[in-house]
Each structure stands twice: as structure tokens, then as C-alpha cells.
Amino acid sequence: MSNKPPPPRPAPRLYLATPVVDDPAALVAELPGLLAAADIAAVLLRLKETDQRTMISRIKALAPPVQKAGAALLVDGHAELVARGGADGAHLPGIAALKEAMPSLKPDRIAGVGGLTTRHHSMDAGEVGADYVLFGEPDAKGQRPQTQAIAERLDWWAELFEPPCVGFATSLEEAHDFALSGADFVLVGDFVWADPRGPKAALIEVDAAIKKAHATATAEQNPAGSEHG
Numbered sequence: 001m002s003n004k005p006p007p008p009r010p011a012p013r014l015y016l017a018t019p020v021v022d023d024p025a026a027l028v029a030e031l032p033g034l035l036a037a038a039d040i041a042a043v044l045l046r047l048k049e050t051d052q053r054t055m056i057s058r059i060k061a062l063a064p065p066v067q068k069a070g071a072a073l074l075v076d077g078h079a080e081l082v083a084r085g086g087a088d089g090a091h092l093p094g095i096a097a098l099k100e101a102m103p104s105l106k107p108d109r110i111a112g113v114g115g116l117t118t119r120h121h122s123m124d125a126g127e128v129g130a131d132y133v134l135f136g137e138p139d140a141k142g143q144r145p146q147t148q149a150i151a152e153r154l155d156w157w158a159e160l161f162e163p164p165c166v167g168f169a170t171s172l173e174e175a176h177d178f179a180l181s182g183a184d185f186v187l188v189g190d191f192v193w194a195d196p197r198g199p200k201a202a203l204i205e206v207d208a209a210i211k212k213a214h215a216t217a218t219a220e221q222n223p224a225g226s227e228h229g
Contacts, residue, residue, distance in 0.1 A: 008222065009158070011214040012179045013041035014207055015166055017076075017189030022048045024061045030199070031062070035069035037200045038207035041185060042072040042110075044091055052081060059085025072110060079104055079111075089131070095124050102129060112166070115139075119156070126163050133157065134187060136168035136178070147174055151181040158182030175206045179213035186210050 016034070021027060034040070043066045047055050059075060063086040066073040072088035075081060079090040079101035089110025092098040098113045105111045106129065114134035116122045125133050135157070136150035144150075150167060157165040159182065166185040167178030175186045188206055195202035 008218045009182065009184070009214075011039075012183050012210045013039050013185055014203065014210070015042045015044060015185045015187040016040050016192070016203070017044040017187055018046050018062075019190075019193050020046045020048050021058055021062070024058045028061055028065055031065045032069060034200055034203055035066065035071055038203040039211075040069075040071050040203070042074055042088075044074050044076055044187065044189075045087070046076045046189075047078065056081055056085045059087050063087055074110060074112060082109055091134070095121055095128065098125060098128055098130055114168075119153070122153075122157060123161075126161055130163060132164040132166050132185065134166040134168055136174075137187075144168070144170075147177060150174075151177050154178055154181040154183045158184070169206075172202075172206055172209055176209040176213045179210035180217050182217070 018027060031043070045059065045062055047058060055078065059081060063073045067088070074089045074091050075085070075087050076091050077093060079092065082090050082105060089112065090101055090105060091112045091114065092101050094113065094115035098111060101111055110131045111129065112132045112134060113125045113130045114137045116125055116133055116135065122133050135153045136144055138144045154165050154167050164184035165182070166187050167181070167183035168187045169175035169178055171191055175188060178186050186206070192199045192202040192206065
């Protein structure tokens with residue numbers, strides 16, 4: 001038996017939630033620069049509710065610039081539109097929606113899930129086959145757990161389970177804390193788009209913060225990491 005420490009977890013990556021998209025033209029123009037500026041693994045497309053044909057055309061407009069940059073495009077809800085729009089997967093709001101969407105998404109597309117209010121729900125999601133679990137997003141009333149509670153949930157999941165976990169961050173500080181707690185991905189959205197410096201500057205800053213947090217966590221896990229043999 002080897003006493004070598006487990007391999008370090010890869011550095012967390014960003015998961016960028018779009019504003020609610022009506023006309024996608026401005027976002028289509030802006031996304032390539034944003035995706036080149038930071039290590040963004042995926043983009044969560046939040047669509048304005050309208051008829052299916054229009055929503056599919058919006059997915060089709062946004063999928064190419066995201067995928068060309070090497071990121072995945074996931075649709076927030078609307079699993080039934082994923083294949084028709086050329087997206088890479090869907091994010092589902094809870095276990096029931098996940099179970100319903102699995103036949104249309106698997107095996108070729110990503111099925112992520114949020115709305116997991118208890119540890120039991122989280123484990124159910126893993127058993128159903130979710131590709132990732134999201135912790136910390138607001139509920140229908142805009143309420144969300146305390147930052148510390150989200151961090152503890154991420155730490156618990158990262159320690160015990162294989163599927164990636166995502167922390168929903170509403171600030172630079174939360175992004176750092178969730179990366180420190182073991183999040184594989186950090187979902188950022190509104191606070192990035194609202195940054196007075198522009199979203200690119202915000203994303204670069206958040207990307208640096210989560211990489212720094214990961215370096216700190218890795219050093220704490222393996223204080224003798226610089227010693228070989």
C-alpha cells in the first residue's frame with residue numbers, strides 16, 4: 001500500500017450564467033472575448049420565456065461561439081429544446097425535472113441539477129445520474145442558504161462523492177470561499193454582468209480568485225508537497 005497523498009483536485013473552473021436572453025445579438029458578439037479572457041468551462045443560457053421556435057433559434061445563435069471556444073452550452077430548464085438547438089445539455093431545477101429529462105439528454109448530453117435542499121436530495125441526484133450538482137442558488141422567493149452553509153455542503157460533497165459539485169456564487173468573496181471548499185466549478189452570473197468595469201474584468205478577477213483559493217487548499221492538504229521521495 002502506498003502512503004502517497006491522493007492526487008490534488010484539478011483547479012475549479014468557471015461556469016458563466018447569462019443574463020435572461022431575449023435578443024441574443026449583443027451576447028453573441030460579446031461571448032468570444034469573455035470566453036478567451038478566463039477559464040470558463042460552460043455557459044448556462046437563461047432564456048426569456050416565449051414560444052419554442054424562438055427559444056430554439058436563440059440557442060442556435062449562441063451555441064457556436066460557446067462551443068468554438070471549447071466550452072459547453074447548457075440551457076436553464078427546457079431539456080426538450082437542447083438537441084433541437086444544438087446545445088450540450090440542460091440544467092434542471094430539482095430531482096423530478098432531472099428524472100423527466102434524463103431520457104432525452106442521455107447518453108449524449110449533460111444533465112446538471114440544482115434545487116437540492118437536503119443532503120438526501122443531493123445523493124438522490126447522484127444516484128439518478130446527474131452530471132453535476134449545484135448548491136447555493138436562490139429559491140423561487142430569492143432566498144438562499146448562508147455562505148457558510150453552502151461552503152459546508154460543497155466540502156461534504158467533494159469529500160465523499162464522484163460527480164462534480166458547483167457552487168453558486170453571488171460575489172467575488174463567495175467564489176473564493178466555494179473554490180476553497182472543494183467546488184469543482186463556480187457558477188457566476190449577475191454580479192459579473194453588473195460590474196461597472198464590465199464583465200470581462202470581473203471574470204478575470206474571479207478566475208484569479210478561485211485559482212488562488214485552489215492553490216491555498218492544495219497547500220493545506222499537502223504541506224509536504226514540495227518534498228519528493
